[in-house]
Amino acid sequence: xxxxxxxxxxxxxxxxxxxxxxxxxxxxxxxxxxxxxxxxxxxxxxxxxxxxxxxxxxxxxxxxxxxxxxxxxxxxxxxxxxxxxxxxxxxxxxxxxxxxxxxxxxxxxxxxxxxxxxxxxxxxxxxxxxxxxxxxxxxxxxxxxxxxxxxxxxxxxxxxxxxxxxxxxxxxxxxxxx
Numbered sequence: 001x002x003x004x005x006x007x008x009x010x011x012x013x014x015x016x017x018x019x020x021x022x023x024x025x026x027x028x029x030x031x032x033x034x035x036x037x038x039x040x041x042x043x044x045x046x047x048x049x050x051x052x053x054x055x056x057x058x059x060x061x062x063x064x065x066x067x068x069x070x071x072x073x074x075x076x077x078x079x080x081x082x083x084x085x086x087x088x089x090x091x092x093x094x095x096x097x098x099x100x101x102x103x104x105x106x107x108x109x110x111x112x113x114x115x116x117x118x119x120x121x122x123x124x125x126x127x128x129x130x131x132x133x134x135x136x137x138x139x140x141x142x143x144x145x146x147x148x149x150x151x152x153x154x155x156x157x158x159x160x161x162x163x164x165x166x167x168x169x170x171x172x173x174x175x176x177x178x
Contacts, residue, residue, distance in 0.1 A: 021067070022051060028068060029075040035136040036079035036128075038117050046078045069147065076129050083121040112170065119169040127162045134159060 026047065033046035050071065120128050133139045133147070141159065145152045 018051070018055065021054075025068065025071040029071050032072060032075040032132060032136060033079045036076065036117065036120065036132065037082060038113060042079070042082055046075055046082060049078050050074045072133075073129065076132055077125060080121050080125065080128060083117055112173070115170060115173045116166070119166050122169070123162060123165070127158060127165075130155060130158050131162055131166075 029047050029050060030043050034040060034043035037043055037046065120131070123131070130144055130148075133144045134141070139147070141152045141155045145155045148155070
């Protein structure tokens with residue numbers, strides 16, 4: 001996670017301040033995590049992980065800095081960590097799915113979506129951030145550039161290269177399926 005700064009808040013004020021921060025940022029974190037992980041349960045786990053870390057540290061993001069940016073980056077990073085961890089572990093209870101042929105179009109679409117999420121996890125964090133900001137949150141190249149403190153051209157080139165890399169990964173997967 002990004003930097004978290006201790007806030008001079010009394011113990012009585014802390015729960016109220018955390019509740020306010022939670023309410024202000026819940027939707028952003030949940031929506032970002034849900035789009036990356038692909039399911040509601042994982043999105044809720046990401047949300048809980050972020051706020052549990054903050055509670056354990058008895059700290060909150062510095063209000064003068066960019067709390068929305070902080071929570072957005074945290075949601076992407078924790079989601080990508082969850083996807084990577086999932087890739088390292090083979091689920092024991094999913095044996096039937098591994099053995100059964102995937103003949104239906106729905107299962108093929110699910111598999112492509114799963115591969116897309118895995119491919120996102122292989123990207124550098126900055127590239128994944130830019131993709132999510134553009135495709136999930138609908139920000140333009142110029143808006144992303146302003147948020148990240150760079151030029152629109154840099155964002156456009158990064159998006160182009162990242163899309164090409166994702167297409168290559170998906171094509172390799174589709175070639176395996178044929």
